[in-house]
Amino acid sequence: MKKTDGTHTALDNQLKQLDQDIIWSQNHKARLHSRILSKLDKQESKTRFFNGFKFTSSLVLCSLLLVAGIIFLSQNILQEDSGLTTGTGNTTEEEPTLSGSEEVDAEKSKETIQAVIEEEFNGPDEKYKEVWEAAMEAQNNVTTQEEFDALQQTPVWQNYMNYMAETYAASFTENGYDNFLNATPAFMYSGFDGDYDLTASDIKISQNENNLKMYQFTFQVDYKNANGEIQPYLFEGEAMASEEGKIEKLQFLDKDDLLTAMNEDIY
Numbered sequence: 001m002k003k004t005d006g007t008h009t010a011l012d013n014q015l016k017q018l019d020q021d022i023i024w025s026q027n028h029k030a031r032l033h034s035r036i037l038s039k040l041d042k043q044e045s046k047t048r049f050f051n052g053f054k055f056t057s058s059l060v061l062c063s064l065l066l067v068a069g070i071i072f073l074s075q076n077i078l079q080e081d082s083g084l085t086t087g088t089g090n091t092t093e094e095e096p097t098l099s100g101s102e103e104v105d106a107e108k109s110k111e112t113i114q115a116v117i118e119e120e121f122n123g124p125d126e127k128y129k130e131v132w133e134a135a136m137e138a139q140n141n142v143t144t145q146e147e148f149d150a151l152q153q154t155p156v157w158q159n160y161m162n163y164m165a166e167t168y169a170a171s172f173t174e175n176g177y178d179n180f181l182n183a184t185p186a187f188m189y190s191g192f193d194g195d196y197d198l199t200a201s202d203i204k205i206s207q208n209e210n211n212l213k214m215y216q217f218t219f220q221v222d223y224k225n226a227n228g229e230i231q232p233y234l235f236e237g238e239a240m241a242s243e244e245g246k247i248e249k250l251q252f253l254d255k256d257d258l259l260t261a262m263n264e265d266i267y
Contacts, residue, residue: 109241110205110207112247113217114203114205116171117217117219120188120189120252121189123189125187125190129191135156135160138157139151164181164187173247176240176249188259189258192262192266196224196225196226196262196265198223200220200221201219202218202220203219205217213242216237216238217236218236220235221235232256234256235253235258236253
C-alpha cells in the first residue's frame with residue numbers, strides 16, 4: 001500500500017519481501033524436484049544395468065554348465081563303450097572288504113549289553129548300597145581337595161571303587177567304563193532308601209544295519225514299591241560295542257519316568 005505522498009509504508013515493504021520469498025521458494029522447490037528426478041533416473045539406469053548384467057551372467061553360466069555336462073556324459077559313454085569292447089569277459093564282482101567296524105562279535109556284544117541291563121535293573125543291589133553309604137559318610141567329613149585325595153586311599157573308599165569295578169569293568173572298555181560310572185551313571189536305581197524291588201524283563205537288542213558296532217535295545221522294568229504295588233516302566237537305549245564285544249558307550253532312556261515315581265514313593 002502506498003501513501004498519497006509517494007512514500008512506502010512498513011506494510012508495503014513486508015508484502016514485497018513475502019512476494020520475493022514465495023518466488024524463491026518456488027524456484028528452490030523446482031530445482032530440488034529436478035534433482036530428485038535426475039537421481040531417480042540414474043538409479044533406474046543402474047538397476048536396469050545390473051539386472052541385465054546378472055541375467056547375462058546367469059545365461060553364460062548355464063551355457064558353461066550345459067557344455068561341461070555334455071562333455072562329461074560323452075566321456076563316460078565312451079569309457080563304458082571302451083570297457084565293453086576291450087574287457088576280458090570276466091563279469092564277477094569282487095566282494096567288499098570288511099572294515100574294522102564290521103568285524104564285530106554281535107552275539108558277544110548282545111550278551112554283554114543284556115548282562116549290564118540285568119545287573120543295573122534287577123535290584124536294588126544291597127552290597128552296593130552298603131559300600132556306597134559308607135563311602136558317602138566318610139566323604140561328608142571332607143572339606144578340602146587334600147582331604148579328598150587322602151580319602152581315596154582309605155579302605156572304605158577302596159571297597160566302594162573295587163565293588164563297582166568287580167561288577168562292571170569287565171563288560172566295558174576302559175573309557176566306556178569311566179563314562180558309565182560318571183555319565184550314565186552306574187547303580188543309579190540302587191541308591192534309594194526304603195523297601196522296593198526292580199526286575200528287568202523283555203530285553204530286546206538289535207544290531208544297527210548301517211553301523212554294525214551300534215546296538216539299539218528296549219526292555220521293561222517292573223517296579224514294586226513298599227506297599228507291594230507293581231508297575232511296569234518302559235526303557236530304551238543304545239550301546240556302542242568294540243570288536244571284542246566290550247561296551248564303549250551305553251545310555252538308557254527312562255521312557256515312563258521311573259526315577260520320578262521312585263522319588264515320590266520314597267521321599
